[in-house]
Amino acid sequence: MGIFEVMESGVQTYARSFPVVFDKAQGAWLTDKNGKRYLDFLAGAGTLNYGHNHPALKEVLIDYIQADGITHGLDMHTSAKGAFLTALQDIILKPRGLDHVAQFTGPTGTNAVEAAMKLARKVTGRDNIVAFTNGFHGVSLGALAATGNQHHRGGAGTVLANVTRLPYDGYPGAGEDSLLLFETMLGDNSSGLDKPAAVLFEVVQGEGGLNVASMDWLKRLQSICRKHGILMIVDDIQAGCGRTGTFFSFEPAGIKPDIITLSKSLSGYGLPFALVLIRPDLDQWEPGEHNGTFRGNNHAFVTARRALEIFWQDDEFASAVRAKGELLTTRLQKLVDRHPTLFVKVKGRGMMQGIKCRDGDIADVITSKAFERGLVIETAGPDDEVVKCLCPLIISEQDLNQGLDWLAEAIEETAGERLGKAS
Structure with missing residues (x-):
């Protein structure tokens, strides 16, 4: 571990929770340099929905590299990009009644969010963006202004402006109708709310603690936005690409966002790749107004196209994800x-669920004990109080149950220790 301690910045996070050197990975399993295997309930923070080194994705990538395919292409036209766009249009967008155009941004989710916010402001001529409590949208300055977490906001070193924070669905103290405040303020000329260019939100808040917006809340929010000429931006960076049981997390609500951001599992292989989907009439960029050197990761285009072809041609994969999500709900609820x-409730949706603990210390002890058993699992929420299951969607039922068995053992040990101290 010496080289990491000497050379790597103190900003590293996950290495502190999982202090081993990982060497190989396949499917839902990681292997460290000593040969110990770990079941992955983190999946690159949702980057590896199709698991590590999926054979079919690896095969097309190796073939492409061996054939001297374009690696880096800025935003020039390439065969790999054309094939990806065709698959995206035919397999994902058209069947869902979406006619959005694709903007290739820098390869991180936060860059996609930056682009979406910039475009909304450019199109509407307004500065303000409405974001919601416990939302997480990235840590570059524009996206960070829309992020609620104080720890991350504290790293900015400057003022984070032009964002109004409103209560998310179910936020404590907001009552049953958390959108009433928004609607009332929009209709009151003395509310002090500058009419926003857009609302930016996650359908399931990943880092914010697995908070889930109801279908009625989503429909009402769309109605409010349409009434007042406000753009709707869905940040589907973590909850998208099948994580909730449909390709887009918003599909069950029947809403159609004006702008959608994607990243994380979009490449299918863990390769850096981000995308902004834009309603065609809103695509008002001048050439090069938002650019970046690594918009053309052709290796990601190759694996992303293949992932769409393998997993999204029909409902078989999504149906299996939903079934495993039900299994996850049942087992977590029993705990x-x-x-x-120790616990308050089960939170989340689909294969993006977890348990809210009474406090963050309990969650930290449980995840540490789970790692000792061979389970890589993290916490989320404002106080890191949610034990968060984010395993690859391709995980077998046997491996899913194995991971949940280890989690249950860690919980039993934690409960026993706390009982011993109490007595």
């Missing part, structure tokens, strides 16, 4: 029912 002194 909550068994340990009411």
Whole structure:
């Protein structure tokens, strides 16, 4: 571990929770340099929905490299990009009634969010963006202004402006109708709310603690936005690409966002890739107004296209994800029912679920004990109080149950220790 301690910045995070040197990975499993295997319930923070080194994706990538395919192409036209765009249009967008155009941004989710916010401001001529409590949208300055977490906001070193924060669905103290405040303020000339260019939100808040917007809330939010000429931006960077059981997390609500941001699992292989989907009439960029050197990761185009072809031609894969999500709900709920002194409730949707603990210390102990058993799992939420299951969507039922068994063992050990201290 010496080289990491000497050379790497103190900003590193995950290495502190999982202090081993990983060497290989396949499917839902990681292997460290000593040969110990770990079941991955983190999946690159949702970057590896199709698992590590999926054979079919690896094959097309190797073939492409061996054939001297374009690696880096800025935003020039390439065969790999054309094939990806065709698959995106035919397999994902058209069947869902979406006619959005694709903007290739820098390869990170936060850059996609930056582009979406900039475009909304450019098109509407307004500065303000409405974001929601516990939202997480990235840590570059524009996206960070829309992010709620104080720890991340504290790293900015400057004022984070032009964002109004409103209560997300179910936010404590907001009552049953958290959008009433928004609607009332928009209709009150003395509310102090500058009419926003857009609302920016996640359908399931990943880093914010697995908070889930109801279908009615999503439909009402769209109605408010349409009434007042406000653009709707869905940040589907973590919840998209099948994580909730449909390709886009918003599909069950029947809404059609004006702008959608994607990244993380979009490449299918863990390769850096981000995309902004834009309603055609909003695509008002001048050439080069938002650019970046690494917009043309052709290796990502190759694996992304193949992932769409393998997993999204029909509903078979999505149906399996939903079934595993139901299994996850059932098992997590049993743990909550068994340990009411440790837990509050199950949170999340699909294969993006977890358990809210009474406090962050409990969650930290549980995840540490789970890692000792061979389970890589993280926490989320404002106080890191949610134990978050984010395993690859291709995980077998057997491996899913194995991971949940290890989690249950870690919980039992934690409960026993706390009972011992109490007595």
